[in-house]
Amino acid sequence: MKQFIAFVKKEFYHILRDPRTMLILIGMPIVQILLFGFAISTEVKNVQTAILTSSTDVDTRHIIDRINASEYFTVKYVVHNPEELNQLFRKNKIELGIAFPAQLNRQRFDSENIQIIADATDPNLAITRGNYANGIIATAQAELQQVGIQHPSLVIHTKLLYNPQMQSAYNFVPGIMGLILMLICAMMTSISIVREKETGTMEILLVSPMNPFFVILSKAVPYFILSIFNLTTILLLSVFVLDVPISGSLGSLLGVSLLFIFVSLALGLLISCVTRTQVAAMLASGMVLMLPTIILSGIIFPIESMPKILQAITCIIPARWYIDIVRKLMIEGVPFAYVWQETGILFIMAIVLIGITTRKFKKRLD
Incomplete structure (x- = not known):
């Protein structure tokens, strides 16, 4: 038994004296758990977003603020024509665009159309981002209706760029x-x-x-x-x-x-x-x-x-x-x-x- 314990001690000494072995045994699990724990995430966060609008009335500004205030989206650009929005997508500066009508006015129309434009090179991620944006806009609409003045219903359309067929x-x-x-x-x-x-x-x-x-x-x-x-x-x-x-x-x-x-x-x-x-x-x-x-x-x-x-x-x-x-x-x-x-x-x-x-x-x- 003493010989067995001596051999075990000898093996421990060999392991402890080799820094490369210790790095693999101790360091690698720590690095892997941190890497997997923080990097592997299917959550939508900090999506680079651009707003397309020709004017920023009070209602539009309120919805934009609600989008930017969420942890999911970061409004980086506010553009005024579709070509600017298209260039931002082509330069890979944004992953999502939201197009507002000229005047999101509560007293002009019975309904207003808002278009969500998503980069669908990753189709699953594009759908997730669109759904998150849709939910925030719906929440902002509900807040506007609490003011007491009749607000038109917002009709939200989603457009998928580059991969409209949603092929994985x-x-x-x-x-x-x-x-x-x-x-x-x-x-x-x-x-x-x-x-x-x-x-x-x-x-x-x-x-x-x-x-x-x-x-x-x-x-x-x-x-x-x-x-x-x-x-x-x-x-x-x-x-x-x-x-x-x-x-x-x-x-x-x-x-x-x-x-x-x-x-x-x-x-x-x-x-x-x-x-x-x-x-x-x-x-x-x-x-x-x-x-x-x-x-x-x-x-x-x-x-x-x-x-x-x-x-x-x-x-x-x-x-x-x-x-x-x-x-x-x-x-x-x-x-x-x-x-x-x-x-x-x-x-x-x-x-x-x-x-x-x-x-x-x-x-x-x-």
């Missing part, structure tokens, strides 16, 4: 594209350098006169070409099997997708440089990348409903920007000028990741 494929295809390309590309390249270490051929690379940047780039090129085949397959299946049209420029979509593939490959190469075994590299690329990509990229859960700190963390997730671009180019059909900022962020990420990887590789040359 319009929502998940961009997200799945980002998830597949990120995981496949990162996992493929994450074992490329670490494999050289395990097979004993790293010494050949270390004594090679070739610049480390080109050594790293040479490992990415074959996977880049294979990833082009994956991208082509995904797009063909999306269009001809899932009936998701490419509404925007195919050339822009392909160009941005190739840039995202390069970012994913660069991330995999970085993982390969900092890990020592192929198993560790696969775990890092599969588990460490999968959860953040699924939870924090906006594939399933709206980013605006997350706490501010998690919204800031999503900015370093490459898939977040790529999914936004695909939704705009593929589903909404906007020109490339509306996605240049997201494309620029991916370009910067590619440069930073390749730079860090080259630096790490240089350290091993010393």
